[in-house]
Amino acid sequence: MSQANILWIDDEIESLRSQILFLENKGYAVQSVTNGFDALEFLKDHPIDVILLDETMPGMTGLETLSRLKETYPHIPVVMVTKNEAEHLMDEAIGAQISDYLIKPVNPNQVLLALKKIIDNKRLVAEKTTFAYQQAFRELFLALNSQPDHHEWMELYKKLVYWEMEMGKADSPEMQDVFITQKAEANTEFAKFIARHYAEWVGPKAKNAPVMSHTVFQKKILPALSKDVPNFWVLIDNLRFDQWRAIQPIFAETFRILEEDSFYSILPTSTQYSRNAVFAGLLPADIEAHFPEEWKNDDEQGGKNLYEELFFSHQLKRLKVDIRFTYTKITSHHDGQQLVNHIHNLLNYPLNIIVYNFVDMLSHARTEMEVLKELASDEVSYRSITRSWFLHSPLHQALKKIADRPVRIILSTDHGSVRVKTPCKVIGDRQTTTNLRYKHGRNLNFDPKEVIAFRDPREAGLPRPNVNSSYIFAKEDGFLCYPNNYNYFANYYKNTFQHGGVSLEEMIVPVVIMEPK
Incomplete structure (x- = not known):
């Protein structure tokens, strides 16, 4: 690792010579100035990795210096060092996006730790992640070869998603290759498992079946509905479990996650089959039998998901559930803005279903558009695009508008997708x-x-x-x-993302229950 350059700005810099010597002995190159004006001049000609900034200085104060630094050098991390423990000062400094905050008197190890967190963080995380995955590799291998049942497959897949996302943080191509091989082996075993058990899961006697598309409302969503507050059931089409984990931190800012679970999409893992099954509470063959006019096979003309609201009404009647509900399908940005504008009106209903189609459209557009193939070339970038979309989406805006009200949010999907x-x-x-x-x-x-x-x-x-x-x-x-x-x-x-077949990514999908913090 090359030597890191530190600039320490403090009007009492002479009293810090022992601290500077300590850091130099640890391999850091430390330059010092006594005021903000000299610091700005120094930075014009010298590349710096981290700035240590005293808050109480004559002339230009620490906060004023920080503001000037952020205007001109926003990429340089700043650690504020101060005698002042006032909360408003901390708030101002943190609001100005400092990287750390130390209270004087500081000992050398405190400063060293702050620098390590900033400069060496990525390397240390990568080393720790690689080591931890090496330890977990054997555990995962044994689990894959122990004839897991459908509950154990869900847990196994969650662990694989966890390690896939952790390995994304580690700069270790060799270990990532090992993980990719292990995940491929998992999908091979999972396909054998589905081939052995799927028919019995969906047969007339349905032995040992997991929660699936056609039973998820009755078994997972209905029991989660609150009788005391409005419920919002948000179904994001084609949302993989790892994509949920990518947007989970955004939800966690305003919502408390009460339960994170998963269920199995039916086959084919496609919108026409699995989402109709979710709302009808029936397998596709039974939907066709009950609704011969509304059901469309692949080779027939007409929309394949036009009657979800009708199917859901009949499922409620079959289950003898009397609940007023709304059904909103979002297929365009205009629809999304309408949701933002009118979501407060939905608070008058016990159950509000919102079907959001963006991720499925992204998957299909990525196949057709070269620019999206570049933007979502692998799982890491596919998750990143999903996160960026959700963060700036009308759906996020709408949910934030009701986050200060007593509501319950149930997030689910119909199926996932796999990179072929x-x-x-x-x-x-x-x-x-x-x-x-x-x-x-x-x-x-x-x-x-x-x-x-x-x-x-x-x-x-x-x-x-x-x-x-x-x-x-x-x-x-x-x-x-x-x-x-x-x-x-x-x-x-x-290398495009497709759905309809048998894989962990397509079949094991999230269902999450949340409430405002």
């Missing part, structure tokens, strides 16, 4: 659907090792569009391509 890398060849007739992570048709030809297949769609709780229709689902990081223009499509869709 491996093309899988599929042959079908003209009736075969075009989805990349699942297909159904009459004459599908495929490698059975690459997909999970249901020759009889009813085994998966799915409609049968034609007598000989079968469904196949891509697993792990595969995506389904036809032989025609195979190389073009294989290259075009590689």
Whole structure:
């Protein structure tokens, strides 16, 4: 590590010589000046990594110096050193975005710790994270090979998400490669698990089934509704668990998280199937049976998610739940602004459903637009874009407007998405659907090792569009391509985020209960 340059600004600098010598012995290069004017002059010609700034100086005060420093050198971290413990002074200094605050008299180790937090923080975090993951690697390996049940898979996936986000902080390409391999192994085992158990989960007797799309309202959301305050059920389409974790700190500024849980999206993990199942409380085959006019198969014309409010009304009747509710779907920025303007009106209703479509639109736009492929090229940047969107979104503005009122927020989604890398060849007739992570048709030809297949769609709780229709689902990081223009499509869709198939990222998704702080 190269030597870090420190500038110490203090009108009593001579009394700090022992402190400066201590820091120099620790490998820091320390320059000193006695006032703010000299500091600003010095900085014109000398690169500095951290400034130590005395608050009480004659002439230009510490706070005045800080203001001038931030105007001209906003990138240089400043540590305020002061005898004054007044709260208003601390507030002003912190408001001016200082990096740390030390009260005199300071001992050398206090100063050293402040510098380490600023200069060495990233390196120390990276080293600690890498070491901790090395310790956790074996634990995760054993868990993957211990025949986990559906509860254990949810916990395992949460741990993988935790380590994926921690590894993003560590500058260790070697350990990141190890993690990527371990996550791929987890998805391989998860696909085998789903192939073994999915049919029994959605069968007529539904043995040992986890909470899934068609049962999440009855089992997770309905019990969480408060009888005393208005409830806001916010469903963000296509929100992965790691994307939830990326926006969680923004929620935590104004909301207390009462419960963070997850559930399994049904197959296909796509809006048409999973979100309709969430609102209907039924599997797709049963939705088609109960609502033959409203249900649309992939190959039929018309919107596929136009009747969610109707489906939900019928689910409430079936469950004998009498509750007034509103249903708002946001598909544009204008819709979002309308929500911001009128959200206080919703406080008059016991339950308010808000369906927000941004993340799904981001996923699809990223496939088509080169600029978004650059902006969201991997999981780290995909999470970053999601966080940036939410921070500046009308949804965030709207929720902040009711954060001072007694309300309950339930955040959920319908399915996630996975970054696809491996093309899988599929042959079908003209009736075969075009989805990349699942297909159904009459004459599908495929490698059975690459997909999970249901020759009889009813085994998966799915409609049968034609007598000989079968469904196949891509697993792990595969995506389904036809032989025609195979190389073009294989290259075009590689490393895009898709959904509809079988992976941890698509199937294990968040449901979170919150209330204002």
